Amino acid sequence: MSNSKNDSKNRKSGKQAGRLSEDQIKENFSDMHPPLTASQAYIEACRCYFCFDAPCTAACPTDIDIPEFIKRIQCGNLKGSAHKILEQNIMGGMCARVCPTEELCEEACVRNTHEEKPVAIGLLQRYTTDEVIEKKVPLFNRKPTTGKKVAVVGAGPAGLSCAHRLATLGHQIKVFDRNKKAGGLNEYGIAAYKVLGDIAQKEIEYILEIGGIEIKNNFQLGVDLTLDQLRDDFDAVFIGVGLVGVNPFEIPGEAVDGVADAVNYIADLRQADHKSDLPVGDKVVVIGGGMTAIDIAVQSKKLGASEVTILYRRDQANMKASEYEQHYAQINDVKLRFCSSPKQILSEDGHVTGIEFDMTEVDPDGNVAKTGKTYRLEADVIFKAIGQTLLAEHLGESAGGPSIEDGRIAVNDERKTSLDNVWAGGDCVAGGEDLTVCAVQDGKLAAQSIHTYLQSA
Ligand SMILES: Cc1cc2nc3c(=O)[nH]c(=O)nc-3n(C[C@H](O)[C@H](O)[C@H](O)COP(=O)(O)OP(=O)(O)OC[C@H]3O[C@@H](n4cnc5c(N)ncnc54)[C@H](O)[C@@H]3O)c2cc1C
Ligand code: SF4
Numbered sequence: 001m002s003n004s005k006n007d008s009k010n011r012k013s014g015k016q017a018g019r020l021s022e023d024q025i026k027e028n029f030s031d032m033h034p035p036l037t038a039s040q041a042y043i044e045a046c047r048c049y050f051c052f053d054a055p056c057t058a059a060c061p062t063d064i065d066i067p068e069f070i071k072r073i074q075c076g077n078l079k080g081s082a083h084k085i086l087e088q089n090i091m092g093g094m095c096a097r098v099c100p101t102e103e104l105c106e107e108a109c110v111r112n113t114h115e116e117k118p119v120a121i122g123l124l125q126r127y128t129t130d131e132v133i134e135k136k137v138p139l140f141n142r143k144p145t146t147g148k149k150v151a152v153v154g155a156g157p158a159g160l161s162c163a164h165r166l167a168t169l170g171h172q173i174k175v176f177d178r179n180k181k182a183g184g185l186n187e188y189g190i191a192a193y194k195v196l197g198d199i200a201q202k203e204i205e206y207i208l209e210i211g212g213i214e215i216k217n218n219f220q221l222g223v224d225l226t227l228d229q230l231r232d233d234f235d236a237v238f239i240g241v242g243l244v245g246v247n248p249f250e251i252p253g254e255a256v257d258g259v260a261d262a263v264n265y266i267a268d269l270r271q272a273d274h275k276s277d278l279p280v281g282d283k284v285v286v287i288g289g290g291m292t293a294i295d296i297a298v299q300s301k302k303l304g305a306s307e308v309t310i311l312y313r314r315d316q317a318n319m320k321a322s323e324y325e326q327h328y329a330q331i332n333d334v335k336l337r338f339c340s341s342p343k344q345i346l347s348e349d350g351h352v353t354g355i356e357f358d359m360t361e362v363d364p365d366g367n368v369a370k371t372g373k374t375y376r377l378e379a380d381v382i383f384k385a386i387g388q389t390l391l392a393e394h395l396g397e398s399a400g401g402p403s404i405e406d407g408r409i410a411v412n413d414e415r416k417t418s419l420d421n422v423w424a425g426g427d428c429v430a431g432g433e434d435l436t437v438c439a440v441q442d443g444k445l446a447a448q449s450i451h452t453y454l455q456s457a
Contacts (some may be wrong), residue, residue, distance in 0.1 A: 002341055003283045007352055008046045008364055009214055009431060010372050014257065014258075014278035014281070014282070014349070014351065014380050015280065015281055015380065016279060016280060016282070017276065017277050017278060017279050017280070017325075018276050018302060019280050019282075019303065019305070020274070020276065020302025020303065020304040021276065022274055022276045023328050024304075025275045025276050025302070025304075028193075028302035028303075029192050029193045029275065029302055030193070030196075031084055031193070032194050033097075033122070033126075033189075034145075035109075035123070035126055035127060035130065035235065036120070036123050036124070036126075036127045041073055041123075041124060041127040041128075042073070042074065044119060044120050044123065044124055045070045045073040045074040045124060046069075046074060047111065047119050048066075048067060048070040048071070048072070048074075048119050048226060049110060050067040050071055050108065051067060051110060051112070054066055054067045054104070054352075055108035055110065056105040056108045056109050056119075056121060057087060057105075057108070059104050059105050059107065059108035059437050059442075059448050060089075060105045060109065060437070061104070061433070061435070061437045061441045062088045062089035062095070062437055062440055062441045062444070063088050063441075064084070064085050064088045064089055064092070064105075064125075065088070066121055067106060068084050068204075069081045069082075069084040069124075069125070069128065070119070070121075070124055072084060072329065073124060073128060074126075077131065077275045078128050078131050078132075079137060079139065080133065080429075081128040082128045082129050082132040082137070082139060083139045085125055085128065085129055085139075086129065086132070086139060086140075086402060087139075088444075089161075089163045089437065089440050089441075089444075090160070090161055090165070090207055090290040090440070090444075091160065091161060091186070091203060091204075091207075091436065091437075091440045092125055092129045092398050093124075093126070093129040093130060093133045093199060093203045093206075094132075094157070094186050094195065094199065094200060094203055094383075094425050094436060095125070095436055095437045095440065096123070096125035096129060097120050097122070097126060097190075097194050097195055097199070097222055097355070098127035098176075098186075098190050098194050098195065099122055099326075099435070100123040100322055100324065100413060100435070101121060101338050101434070102322065102324045103322055103324075104338065104437070105121045105122075106118040106119070106120070106121050106122065107182065107255075109121065110263065120139075122214060126193050127242075129395060131197075132206075133202055133206045133302045134202065136205070136206055136209055137324045139207075139208060139211060140210055141168075142167060142168055142170060142210055142211050142212060143168065143169055143170035144170050145170050145171075145172065145212070145233060146169070146170040146171050146172075146454065147172075148154070148171045148172065148235045148236075148454045148457075149171070149172045149173075149174070149233075149235050150163075150166050150171050150172070150174075150234055150235060150236045150238065150450060150454075151173075151174055151176065151230045151233070151234040151236075151237045151238070151239070152173055152174070152175040152176070152237075152238045152240065153174075153177075153221045153230070153238070153239050153240065153310075153417075154168075154175075154184060154239065154240035154241040154242060154428075155175045155176075155179070155182035155183065155215055155217075155238075155239065155427070156183065156184020156185060156186065156240055156242050156314045156323060156426060156427075156437045156439060157184060157185075157239065157426060157439040157440045157443065158184075158238075158242075158425040158426025158427075158428075158439035158440070158442050158443040158446075159175055159177070159184070159187060159240035159426070159446070160175070160182070160184075160204065160207055161439070161440040161441075161442075161443030161444050162238045162240065162423075162425065162443035162444070162445070162450075163175050163213045163238075163447075164213070164445050164447075165206070165230055165443070165444050165447035165448065165451075166450060166451065167210045167211065167212035167213045167323050167446045168210055169447070171212065171288060171449050171450075171451070171454065172212055173212060173213045173214070173445060174214050174216060174234070175213060175214065175215045175216065176216050176219045176221060176224075176225075177215065177216070177217050177218075177219065178218065178219065178220035178221075178223075178244075179217060179218070179433070180218060181217065181239050182201075182204050182215050182217065183200045183201065183204055184240075184242055185242065185436070186200040186436065187200045187270065188266070188267040188270055188271070189266055189267065189270070190295075190296065190436075191272075191295040191299060192270055192275070192299065192301075193298075200450035209449050214432060218393070219237075219298075221241065221265075221394050221395070222391070222393060222394025222395065222396070222408050223394070226321070226396055227239075227395055227396050227401065227422070228396065231419070231420075231421055234421075235421065235454055235457060236421045236422070236423065236450045236454060237421060237422045237423070238422075238423045238424065238443070238446050238447075238450065239395065239402070239409065239417070239422065239423070239425075239428060240424065240425055240426045240428065240439070240442075240443060241390070241394065241395075241428045242388075242393075242426055242428055243387075243389055243390055243408075243427045243428060244388065244390035244391055245388060245389035245390065246261050246263070246384070246388060246389070247384075247387045247389055249287075249342070249384050249385045249386070250345045250346065251342050251343060251344055251345060253345030253346065253347055254318075254332065254345055256347040256350055256352050257350055257351045257352065257353060258281070258347075258351055258352030258379075258380055258381050258382060259345060259381075259382045259384070260350055260382070260383055260384070261383070262286065262288070262292050262293070262295075262296040262383040262384060262385035263292060263294060263385075263386050263388065265383065266292070266295060266296060266299065269299060269303075270397060271438075275303060278303060279367060280303040280304050280305055280381075281300065281305055281379070281380040281381025282305060282307070282380055282410050283305070283306065283307045283377075283378050283379050283380055283381075284297070284300045284305045284307065284308045284309070284380075284381045284382075284383065284429075285308075285309050285311060285355055285377055285379040285381070285382045285383070286300075286308065286309070286311070286382075286383045287310075287311055287312075287314075287342055287382065287383065287385060287386060288310070288312065288383075288384070288385030288386045288387070289312035289314065289318070289319040289320050289321060290319075290320040290321055290385065290387070290401075291321055291325060292385040292387075293307055293310050293312070293321065293327070293383075293385035294325045294328065294334075294449065295308070295330045295336040296323045296383045296385055297310050297329055297359030297383075298328065298332045298334060298371075299414070300381075300383075301333055301334055302332070303333050304447050305381075307335075307336070308333070308334045308456045309334070309335040309336075309337055309377065310334060310335070310336050310337070310339050311331065311337045311338075311340040311342070311357060311377075312336070312337070312339075312340065313339070313340060313341040313360055313368055314339065314360070314362050314366065314368055315337070315338045315362045315363040316338050318366055319336075319338070327429055339359055339360045339361060339362065340357040340358070340359060340360065340375075341358045341359075341360050341368065341370065342355060342356075342357055343355075343357055343358045343374060343390045343392055344356045345382065346376065351380070352379060352380060352381070353377065353378065353379070353380070353404070354376050354377055354378045354379050355377055355379055355382055356371075356374055356375070356376045357374060357375055357376070357377070358370045358371075358374055359371045359373040359374065359375065360372055361402060373442075387406060389405075390407055390408050390409065392404055392407075395409070400419075401419075402417035402418050402419050402422055403417065404430075405417035405430040405431075407427055407430075408427075408429055408430040408431075408432075409429045409430065410429075410430050411424050411425070411429045411430070413445075414446065414448070414449035415429065415445050415446035415449060416446075416449055421453070423446040423449060423450055424446070425439065425442025425443050425445070425446045426438075426439035426442050426443065429442065
């Protein structure tokens with residue numbers, strides 16, 4: 001990534017649009033893992049040992065039969081290969097781009113023990129699914145209509161996966177989403193360099209091709225209608241609302257220009273026609289230790305910030321972002337600083353100028369204690385990437401809503417909530433992994449359980 005303008009001695013502090021040219025930004029945001037050509041895909045497919053009881057399949061949260069889909073690439077049967085993937089994971093196109101494969105299927109690949117590199121499962125998955133999604137190749141048939149109606153709240157990976165499976169089984173689905181566009185974080189959250197073009201919307205178009213799914217946008221549960229109304233009007237309800245609340249910072253001085261929520265900025269970035277129009281800080285500080293912190297930091301750098309630092313209150317071993325993600329941030333010139341807990345925001349005339357941190361130490365049980373030492377960093381933009389929360393009040397928590405556990409919806413193994421005809425899945429449920437692929441699996445499991453319920457109702 002070239003940042004020639006960053007070297008300028010005349011850089012302006014504060015938020016500025018156009019720190020880099022649109023062409024430079026395009027180059028910086030080029031595909032993180034470019035797609036395979038046909039011959040590369042064939043050669044990569046030939047590296048697979050086609051293991052019996054394949055560990056990669058066991059490591060995939062959606063149970064894709066990985067050796068079988070790879071074998072079909074080797075035989076030139078791309079349609080059959082895509083079918084193997086999409087029958088288990090209808091969002092296999094997005095997952096191929098966003099799954100942390102280094103911690104899932106590719107980590108389990110036996111090639112890791114013999115050689116240095118696992119089979120590139122994610123790229124092979126992308127190779128085959130792109131073809132059918134792009135050409136809208138029909139791979140699934142809808143069963144005769146059952147006359148049963150299901151409401152799905154949230155058009156993110158969990159909701160759309162549930163909707164597709166239920167539609168395939170012949171039920172009629174209405175999806176409600178508070179956003180202008182469907183897709184949830186696939187459309188508004190995932191880093192722009194992982195999902196180039198309009199793959200998120202193309203995948204949704206592919207999903208809707210099955211028929212029997214209607215999406216109603218700009219419609220918010222808890223505002224435009226209640227869960228009780230949905231439970232009365234539909235035979236079953238699936239809740240896949242994700243986490244749209246933001247954890248408060250709760251440090252003095254927060255309410256000044258330049259302190260922003262990372263997820264909102266990432267959404268603006270994903271929706272921008274011209275990324276060079278987005279205002280970017282020169283010295284950017286990111287508070288947090290997860291994937292969102294890495295994404296906002298790397299993207300700030302790619303937009304032209306000269307100094308980007310992620311600060312995390314625990315030590316590196318406790319950071320939620322994987323080693324791979326930390327490495328990716330570092331090779332993009334993002335600094336990582338640990339054991340630093342935000343103490344107060346510094347500002348002048350209503351604009352942020354810096355931040356003061358308490359230095360901390362972490363004991364072997366992960367408890368954090370302040371050391372009594374502090375330090376300051378200059379900043380013209382500070383991003384909060386300290387996690388999202390469930391807006392439980394939208395579910396009618398105090399008036400007969402589903403049971404809540406650790407701030408999220410409690411579900412059983414079939415993703416059924418405490419309420420009679422209500423299921424839930426994805427980020428909004430307790431005990432999950434907060435990954436796209438896990439949300440897709442939740443939606444699928446819930447759909448199977450809803451189908452069984454509807455058959456006996
Ligand atoms: C910045 C960021 C980057 C990420 N990067 C990755 C990544 O690289 N790889 C990965 O695997 N995972 C990543 N994740 C996590 C992943 O995006 C989520 O785990 C996944 O999107 C969860 O899907 P979901 O359907 O549960 O929720 P969401 O995708 O959040 O979708 C929820 C939907 O519900 C709608 N909604 C919310 N409330 C209401 C309401 N009251 N009424 C109607 N509709 C409502 C929302 O508008 C939204 O469309 C990232 C997350 C973030 C925040
Ligand atoms: S869905 Fe994700 S984890 Fe599963 S095989 Fe595909 S890339 Fe790997």
